Amino acid sequence: MWKILPSLLFAISTLAFSAEERPNILFLYTDDHSYRTVSSYPESYDWVETPNIDALAESGIRFHHATIGTWCMPSRATLLTGHHSFGIESMRMEGAYPGSTYDPEKCPFWPAEFRKEGYQTAQIGKWHTGTDTGFGRDWDYQLVWNRPRYPENSGAYYYNQLIEKNGGEPVMTPGYSTDNYTDWAVDYLRGKEGREEGKPWYLWLCYGGVHGPFTPADRHLDFYADAIVEDPADIYPPRAGKPTYSRLVEQWVKGPEEEPVLARGKTKGGIKANGKKTLSDWVRQVNQAVRSLDDGVGRVVEALKETGQYENTLIVLTSDQGFAWGQHGFQVKKAPYDANIRSPLIVSMPSRFPSGKVCRHPVGGVDIVPTIFSVAGVKLPWDMHGNDLTPLLEKPERDDWNEPVLTVFTGDSYGSASDEVPIAVDEASKMKLYMRGAVPWWVSLVDGEWKYIRTLVPDEPEELYHLESDPDELENLAMSSAHGERVRKMRKQTVDKLRKHGAGMVATLPEVKPLP
Secondary structure: OOOOHHHHHHHHHHHHOOOOOOOEEEEEEEOOOOHHHOOOOOOOOOOOOOHHHHHHHHOOEEEOOEEOOOOHHHHHHHHHHOOOHHHOOOOEEOOOOOOEEOOOOOOOOOHHHHHHOOOEEEEEEEEOOOOOOOEOOOEOEEEEEEOOOOHHHOOOOOOOEEEEEOOOOOEEEOOOHHHHHHHHHHHHHOOOOOOOOOOOEEEEEEOOOOOOOOOOOHHHOOOOOOOOOOOOOOOOOOOOOOOHHHHHOOOEEEOOOOOEEEOOOOEEOOEEOOOOOEHHHHHHHHHHHHHHHHHHHHHHHHHHHHOOOHHHEEEEEEEOOOOOOOHHHOOOOOOOOHHHHOEOEEEEOOOOOOOOEEEOOOEEHHHHHHHHHHHHOOOOOOOOOOOOOHHHHHOOOOOOOOOOEEEEEOOOOOHHHHOOOOOOOOHHHHHHHHOOOOOOOEEEEEEOOEEEEEEOOOOOOOEEEEOOOOOOOOOOHHHOHHHHHHHHHHHHHHHHHHHHOOOHHHHHOOOOOOOO
16 A cells, blocks of 8 residues: 555645645755754753754654764765765765765756756755755755865854855855854845745755854853763773774763863864863853754744745754764764764644654655655656655654664765775775774664664674663664574665665675674
């Protein structure tokens, strides 16, 4: 039945909308923004407050477990193609970091298809997917901070950004970036700048917050002044049952007052560790910076309401991935644990979908694109790796949904360049396997309450976590013979998923450590 139903739903939705009636799509996209920083998520610190994001959740569906991506660039590439990194052909790093490029013939971006269907497409904010932003091909209107094109300006996450308008020359732009992006988005929504009246629109609003250096707006510097963060249980090594890289990682050390501080002399996440700021200082600062994102959400939603567009607009809010602060010893994204990469995901359109609901089914970034197409009544232009989530939007608590979520980390390798899993035999292969950092390639699968991880390094242990009883992923159940059958089952599910979507790496997956 489920093979027939999506086609039927698409046919009905296409008939339901004329070009003028098709819904607008507002996609709010944040950066390094963990679900732990959103107060409507029960895992957030009890002192965190994000009233506008919480209000969005109250008007829609909050997804309990969303894995959108593993780091900035592949997550964005997924949301432009509907493919995992191994299916994104020609995307590659090139030149001084974060320089990158792609061939639009081999790597088409789906907003071009929306333009063909009568939508106006717009993008505001951070661009991190090739020096070619696609203006005139994918986008009708752009105001973007093109990091790959201007590496000398790529660290300016919060002030003094080089902004390109509609493919033109960059202009050095003062002001706090989160507020600038919100201002420009509000102007667009109000029809003051860029929007063509009478057309449905898709706006991808890409904030740079809350990426390092995690700079709050001045108005939020006094927030959470007394907040204290409890040390994560496994902030210091060793960590029994983990693969070598995560068992021994040591990005935090004990400071003068015994509270964790970042290891001295190491540059992490766009900041210089000085051994003075404590874990509590850093987490407090990050959550201060999130408040400007929350302000932005409130302002754009209010602009929709005041202009009469709210009822006919699908709002999606999520992040490229999360960010660990001490969990498993990390201060980084990329690693396969929820603390590192799990994102908030909220979808709201009260005129069409229920409000104030929580969906506990795990979902992934590849699911967002086919969902947007479905809601808009636009036919998919190519096969995509994800699932249309409209059945979950219509009934978030449904019990007949069984779609495991695949997540893949292949460093900065894409498409056929990821066909062969690198083996660290020399410096070049080690750099490819570990992407100039501490995390090697891996694949994972979340199936309901269970999470399976396979590190793509020979003879490393697989990992299995029961997310309901062990949400912090502290006990690797794959080390127990009692769970061997489940590990083997999820290993096969993972390989089958990779093979289904044409991942060439299936032929070169390294052997895992034998199970107990």
